[in-house]
């Protein structure tokens with residue numbers, strides 16, 4: 076059964092937000108920030124807490140980009156395993172980078188605690204279950220590499236995984252207890268509120284239309300106002316527009332979709348993720364899922380390249396629920412929603428200095444709940460004068476993807492291919 080007409084679960088259950096004004100007139104600031112997701116709000120919070128005057132402009136509303144739509148899973152790590160990253164980035168930066176990406180749980184849950192953000196924060200770990208012998212080996216390697224670096228990472232055999240997730244469809248997996256999950260829209264709103272308490276001025280329905288040099292400063296124009304600033308941070312990720320020429324061509328926005336049931340009665344829900352984990356599996360087009368605070372089941376996965384997703388687009392998510400938890404057949408989805416995940420060609424997030432005083436971080440490849448707040452803080456530190464060598468993340472030159480107009484066609488073909496490979500690989 077495919078159902079679900081209530082839109083985003085997060086809109087329905089988020090902590091209330093105080094209204095934000097539109098920008099009208101001209102302002103001056105040390106730092107102007109574009110984008111009101113995790114990157115922009117975390118940067119605003121860090122910069123304002125360090126004493127800078129900050130103005131943030133958001134086109135729509137706080138959390139209207141990916142940050143208010145995510146699965147809310149805070150997962151340390153990238154596509155590459157620690158040994159690979161150290162080989163890629165060398166003996167000096169490699170280990171610092173690995174430590175940084177391993178610390179995203181501390182960053183996010185630390186912010187939540189420090190600023191008392193009400194966002195259903197749950198830090199009970201993440202499971203990555205394996206669909207095949209090949210990916211079970213991969214998972215063992217990954218777990219071993221993190222455990223060698225002192226992370227609370229444990230291999231979980233098939234029987235135990237069956238107990239933790241409530242399904243016998245996987246061969247085993249690993250548990251990372253640094254991870255957890257949040258109500259993502261509440262977290263985004265909480266970051267914005269904390270930034271405001273620290274002194275940042277936040278404006279919504281205020282798209283940054285133009286960014287240009289203004290003597291030694293930068294001038295950011297919106298529809299009914301403008302900001303003059305010494306430095307600018309662009310935090311627009313998968314929703315990047317033409318504000319900075321070429322930036323949108325550095326990421327490929329893919330659509331990810333989620334659906335959620337109503338709270339499950341105990342006789343249906345008790346076995347599913349009973350210890351409070353969140354999970355995402357080793358499919359190339361992964362299935363990610365968890366329960367929310369009220370006991371709903373959320374399922375997420377790749378969706379068609381469309382912004383306006385309808386209930387019928389949740390057909391793959393329905394199949395995922397029916398496969399993993401067959402006793403939920405016939406339990407309808409009540410909510411569905413989706414948004415853009417910004418992928419990069421090298422599968423790494425990018426941090427760029429676009430011009431003197433203009434910085435950006437984007438391309439989190441589906442790991443932005445943890446990474447975007449961390450990189451938002453790094454951006455604020457760079458703007459405040461920290462040297463790029465002193466942050467544990469590579470600062471690279473912006474490189475638009477060659478042949479960008481064809482990336483969507485290539486991505487569509489890849490999705491079909493990956494879906495077929497996943498089907499063939501599942502054991």
Ligand SMILES: Cc1cc2nc3c(=O)[nH]c(=O)nc-3n(C[C@H](O)[C@H](O)[C@H](O)COP(=O)(O)OP(=O)(O)OC[C@H]3O[C@@H](n4cnc5c(N)ncnc54)[C@H](O)[C@@H]3O)c2cc1C
Pocket residue numbers: 109110111112113114115132133134135136138139140141142143144145146147148149150281282283284310311312313314315316318331332333363375412413414415416417437439440441442443444445446447
């Ligand atoms: C359905 C879905 C599920 C996901 N699940 C997970 C998950 O479980 N775990 C995980 O780690 N990651 C997940 N992600 C990825 C994660 O949500 C993102 O990486 C993260 O939210 C990016 O944050 P951001 O602040 O950089 O960008 P966004 O939150 O997208 O914010 C960008 C903002 O910039 C604004 N903007 C754009 N242009 C302008 C302009 N010119 N002027 C003013 N404002 C502008 C937009 O309106 C938007 O609000 C998911 C993504 C989606 C879509």
